Amino acid sequence: MGATGEATSAPVDKTTRQDLILRLISERDLGTQQGVVGALADEGVEVAQATVSRDLAELGVLKVGNRYLALPHEPGSAGIEVLPSFVLGLTPAQNQVVIYTRDGTAGAVSSVLDRVRGLKVLGTIAGQDTVLAIAPDNAAAVEVAGLIADVCRAKTRPAGNVE
Amino acid sequence: MGATGEATSAPVDKTTRQDLILRLISERDLGTQQGVVGALADEGVEVAQATVSRDLAELGVLKVGNRYLALPHEPGSAGIEVLPSFVLGLTPAQNQVVIYTRDGTAGAVSSVLDRVRGLKVLGTIAGQDTVLAIAPDNAAAVEVAGLIADVCRAKTRPAGNVE
């Protein structure tokens, strides 16, 4: 049967829908909740914008500039949104990203990077003011670097306040 | 205020109660659901036996012989109840437990031991038909050995079938 664009299929539960949202905003270029509603509809999941609003908040999805980023982190711990306070610069090199941080904060930055789910980072090594993030390959390293740069540059705002 | 034996305190939610149950059956020697109800009451948590029955089932608590064991494992993976099929014998040595298994099943046994929460095992090493389980100290090793022996000897039955 059809690979894409089902009509109305079985009603999915909240968890399934939220997993789907995480996948969709990784694959497609989604920047509005209405867009997410449409993308969900393409997959046969029909919900209201209000629901997407609440889902994004619960998932901890960030909106960087004009794009949602599926980078939720462990609840309760510092997330990627603290990076702008610590990161001074960064540069991809081979399959690595070298990240320059305020002195003494490299450990914290590496800790954050380790905890962010969805980031293509295999592992990190932290010095005093430098973090080395190891990615699977150069493409991933470039992607990660771009992502972190975006987060640090653009006005980043959490997609919501989970109660 | 009193350290033990509160009267009726704030109504606790399901998760809190289940955590408490895990702790109680580790500390005390509980062998019946009515006993668990009583132990909970001592802590100021009043519930019916039916609730305890459902809790034990959800928690995956085992009843070995005449005693509940708080050894829940990752849901969906093989748990401690498969050990009798694989384990032939075992002996504590220093802070380790040497476990003799059916040939080829040492890996599976070690995998199970690694996944069982609440077991005082730091790590395991598996050969072909032998598993070495490393405990913090001799006392822990003896305890673990006794536990595994009990599980293999006594009629072990899962405390329930979660739907």
Added chain:
DNA sequence: CCGATTTATGCAGAAACTTGAATAAATATC
């Protein structure tokens, strides 16, 4: 600053979950 777009929230009905009482089923004891 104004209108348009995007996002968040109060509310209400629906659905799902939780739990105790009663009772059935299973297990142990003699």
Added chain:
DNA sequence: GATATTTATTCAAGTTTCTGCATAAATCGG
């Protein structure tokens, strides 16, 4: 094997969660 004990399950509240609708609040583009 009969009885007593222990555990599981059915049923019916009571409670919580979920979600759309309508609307308020916030943000963006001139």
